[in-house]
Amino acid sequence: MIDIYSMEVLVPSLVMIGAMSAAMTWGFFKVRGLMNEDKKK
Numbered sequence: 001m002i003d004i005y006s007m008e009v010l011v012p013s014l015v016m017i018g019a020m021s022a023a024m025t026w027g028f029f030k031v032r033g034l035m036n037e038d039k040k041k
Helices: 004-040
Strands: none
Touching: none
């Protein structure tokens, strides 16, 4: 069973991990899009 203290510690870390993953994924597609645009020129 997870107690309140564990939740207070775990939830913010999981949120941060999710946010970092989302930012890295978005950055990857952004860079890939820019590289594809650059090849067309």
